Amino acid sequence: xxxxxxxxxxxxxxxxxxxxxxxxxxxxxxxxxxxxxxxxxxxxxxxxxxxxxxxxxxxxxxxxxxxxxxxxxxxxxxxxxxxxxxxxxxxxxxxxxxxxxxxxxxxxxxxxxxxxx
Numbered sequence: 284x285x286x287x288x289x290x291x292x293x294x295x296x297x298x299x300x301x302x303x304x305x306x307x308x309x310x311x312x313x314x315x316x317x318x319x320x321x322x323x324x325x326x327x328x329x330x331x332x333x334x335x336x337x338x339x340x341x342x343x344x345x346x347x348x349x350x351x352x353x354x355x356x357x358x359x360x361x362x363x364x365x366x367x368x369x370x371x372x373x374x375x376x377x378x379x380x381x382x383x384x385x386x387x388x389x390x391x392x393x394x395x396x397x398x399x400x
Contacts, residue, residue, distance in 0.1 A: 317395065319365075320344050322386050327395035331374075336397060338370045347383045347393070354379035374399045 315334070318325045320341040338349055346364035355377030362370060364385065379397045386393035 317397070319347050319349070319383075322391070322393055324381075324383075324393065324395035328398065329396075330398040330400060333374060333376050333399050335371050335373050336399075338372070340365050340367045340369070342367045346385060348385055350382050350384045350387070352380040352382060376400060 313330060314326055315331055316337045316339055317327070317329070318341060319338050321344050324338075340347065344366060346366045348364055349362040349370060351358040351361060354374070356375055358379075359372040359374075374397065376399050379399065381395045381397075383393040
């Protein structure tokens with residue numbers, strides 16, 4: 284019985300210490316792909332390595348824009364309204380803020396942040 288208890292504790296401890304790289308809306312997903320869907324960017328906030336980050340519009344979503352608010356150096360070009368497809372941007376180290384001009388007004392949730400390391 285004691286061995287089973289110790290084994291159960293070790294399994295619980297190992298599970299608690301493991302890390303996941305799956306994207307989530309809570310941030311820190313470490314994904315190089317940001318989903319753009321009806322009224323949200325996911326994951327955001329997120330921390331990624333410097334390089335290419337891809338924004339992927341969900342098929343059948345409402346139209347959304349990608350407007351860069353702040354970041355280091357020259358910001359990527361803003362988009363017009365997009366309903367499907369992808370947009371890849373190359374980001375250098377720093378913190379970037381962005382929003383959808385259609386759904387990103389005051390009180391809306393369509394804002395995002397990427398911390399690039």
